[in-house]
Amino acid sequence: MAKIRVGVNGYGTIGKRVASAVAAQDDMELVGVTKTRPNFEALAALAKGYDLYVPEESVEAFNEAGVKIAGTIKDMYKKVDIVVDCTPGNVGEMYKAQYQEAGVKAIFQGGEDHSLTGISFNSTANYSESWGAQLSRVVSCNTTGLLRTLNPIDKKFKVEQAFVTIVRRAADPGDSKNGPINGLEPSVKLPTHHGPDVQSIMPWLNINTMAIKASTTLMHVHTVVAQLATETTTQEVIDVLKEAPRVRLVKSKDGIKTTAQIMELARDLGRDRSDMYEIVVWEDGIKVVGNTLYYYQAVHQESDVIPENIDCIRSMCKVEQDAAASRAKTDAALGISKTL
Numbered sequence: 001m002a003k004i005r006v007g008v009n010g011y012g013t014i015g016k017r018v019a020s021a022v023a024a025q026d027d028m029e030l031v032g033v034t035k036t037r038p039n040f041e042a043l044a045a046l047a048k049g050y051d052l053y054v055p056e057e058s059v060e061a062f063n064e065a066g067v068k069i070a071g072t073i074k075d076m077y078k079k080v081d082i083v084v085d086c087t088p089g090n091v092g093e094m095y096k097a098q099y100q101e102a103g104v105k106a107i108f109q110g111g112e113d114h115s116l117t118g119i120s121f122n123s124t125a126n127y128s129e130s131w132g133a134q135l136s137r138v139v140s141c142n143t144t145g146l147l148r149t150l151n152p153i154d155k156k157f158k159v160e161q162a163f164v165t166i167v168r169r170a171a172d173p174g175d176s177k178n179g180p181i182n183g184l185e186p187s188v189k190l191p192t193h194h195g196p197d198v199q200s201i202m203p204w205l206n207i208n209t210m211a212i213k214a215s216t217t218l219m220h221v222h223t224v225v226a227q228l229a230t231e232t233t234t235q236e237v238i239d240v241l242k243e244a245p246r247v248r249l250v251k252s253k254d255g256i257k258t259t260a261q262i263m264e265l266a267r268d269l270g271r272d273r274s275d276m277y278e279i280v281v282w283e284d285g286i287k288v289v290g291n292t293l294y295y296y297q298a299v300h301q302e303s304d305v306i307p308e309n310i311d312c313i314r315s316m317c318k319v320e321q322d323a324a325a326s327r328a329k330t331d332a333a334l335g336i337s338k339t340l
């Protein structure tokens, strides 16, 4: 079977990771990545052996800088089956028309609105809804985190209502522009967009969210309170999350007390870019009281959506009908496993 030919448009935090994840799959071929500026990231992509494609208006700058390009972005469209759009939020709209004109499929990221594609994707919750689609959208890092845990919990116990507070990282580690670097900044427009974004995939879920930006770059942390329709026990919830795809349980008593130790564990695991693709739940922080479930989870914002993009490619390109089979393939290539 021919490999799926993939182009990555936008080579930043998410695009770099999608590119290496595509290159690691045996049923996909990374045709190339795009850059608008001939900076160090362009040179690093070339050093990895990736072909660079640039917008028409950037060709001169790359030629002047002596940075080799394989063509324009429009040349890339001719060589691919699908583009993974990893450009900054709200830039995708401009590209949508180009993808449609070129007749290529496209995946957008969580910085775009659901209305851009009409379909949003999460491998655990709705893999088959993107089957054969021309356009889809992998939801944001926080939404992915909430779906990974709330979807299996809802399936087993039925969530009547969920309240979530998101403590958001202020900036990604490679970003020296955003803040705050001191202080905590509540999102005062309530409820935040995260709840409706979860509902773009689980429309029946009654969920409300609040968020606070914190002076950290490593991860987001969620506090989740869920009213369940079924009475259960803490142990039963632990059992469900133990089996949930791309969810990792850790224990505070093993020394994982903060996001700093989670990212140290990610470095110990030796994965590409030291990424923690799984949503990390503190097992000793899960508690059921009556019908109310409480838990904390941490989200590695730079990487949790990466395996989702790979599964979304398989669903849209109709190469694997079974979500679990696609996840198993993706996870094996990225080194994600339920054992340490």
Ligand SMILES: NC(=O)c1ccc[n+]([C@@H]2O[C@H](COP(=O)([O-])OP(=O)(O)OC[C@H]3O[C@@H](n4cnc5c(N)ncnc54)[C@H](OP(=O)(O)O)[C@@H]3O)[C@@H](O)[C@H]2O)c1
Residues within 6 Å of the ligand: 009, 010, 011, 012, 013, 014, 015, 034, 035, 036, 037, 039, 086, 087, 088, 089, 090, 091, 109, 110, 111, 112, 139, 140, 141, 172, 301, 302, 305
């Ligand atoms: N970072 C996260 O935590 C995170 C998590 C989940 C989802 N997302 C979503 O993923 C998307 C990408 O976010 P990101 O964090 O990866 O952004 P990013 O780090 O800023 O990377 C985006 C890259 O796109 C390139 N770019 C800018 N304008 C472009 C254009 N017109 N055409 C082509 N490339 C262009 C820029 O590189 P050059 O201009 O140098 O080429 C930039 O490095 C957004 O929708 C975001 O909301 C982000």
